[in-house]
Amino acid sequence: MNFSSKNIENAVNAFASLPGIGKKTALRLVLHLVDQDPGATQEFAETLLTMRQNIKSCQRCHNLSDQNLCSICQTPKRDQKIICLVEGIRDVMAIEDTAHYYGLYHVLGGVISPIEGIGPEQLNIDSLIQRIETEGIQEIIMAISPTIEGDTTIFYISKLLQHKGVSISTIARGVSFGGELEYADGITLGRSIAARNPYNVQGD
């Protein structure tokens, strides 16, 4: 691309360094900022700077937070005896969006993956065990991706927690609600038959 201005070129390259933004999209965003008042760019830049300077990791659950404890950990109404163990902060948001869970979280920061060089010591496992020992946690729900790495991580952590007096569960796996069986992938469908649940006729 031919830019008549070095400033435009730098700004396009800055946007294009973000994931999923190509040069053409970056140019569209830059020209949008040029079309607006300088104040709009100022506000945009300042919002990002304020965010990056003030964002913290929750000292208890490692969720993103504005304070030392995140807003979930600070809510006394939530069930303080259950921890939902997730890989990342995106999973916290996804589960919060369902409005089906009212306990606490613990963000692992990834899964054990020898290929990517991620071992247990790089994950927030020590702080999880400490929480279980000090906070009187009764249940751990493992909401980890159903992949080989995820299953390895679940197995590893379950072994560590074996004699800690907490019950361990994993989220249900099977065919999606609203999906049609013929489009479900073979492994999911096969396992959902193997892991079938007894059906209770309502009213019994």
Next chain:
Amino acid sequence: MNFSSKNIENAVNAFASLPGIGKKTALRLVLHLVDQDPGATQEFAETLLTMRQNIKSCQRCHNLSDQNLCSICQTPKRDQKIICLVEGIRDVMAIEDTAHYYGLYHVLGGVISPIEGIGPEQLNIDSLIQRIETEGIQEIIMAISPTIEGDTTIFYISKLLQHKGVSISTIARGVSFGGELEYADGITLGRSIAARNPYNVQGD
């Protein structure tokens, strides 16, 4: 979406205010910045601020520029007798990318559109006429979109320039190179037959 942090929410909203960026994409971009060093966000924000504070409109052709005159107007090698008239700065970039044009430009800033309330007085037409009268311009190439508004604009400006002693041309319209005739739209195909060119056998 549930954000555990107000800072994250503000940053997501800032990105989502840009055109073509939804909340999910915005969240991905914000989490990318959180994953990086704070210095990366600082640099990103400063690049945008520097761009917005220093970007100017070229005093001669209204192209985006870092200085009073844009880099194209400052190049003495370019043919100073031809002006290519375009709607916007994106068109300048597109034509520059072809490397088929070595004259100057003039950015109109839009086309005449009564529906959108854009009249000739909102476009850079006065400065075009002034350039023609003072710079000894010999040819104007109208590289304006082949739409009703574009054609109206071409007609309006041609009338103004009728007795100024410049030759006026429009860019060629017809079927695209490499395209197949059966997929060309009917209007383009019909007009390209009406505006057929005599064919010269090479070597004659």
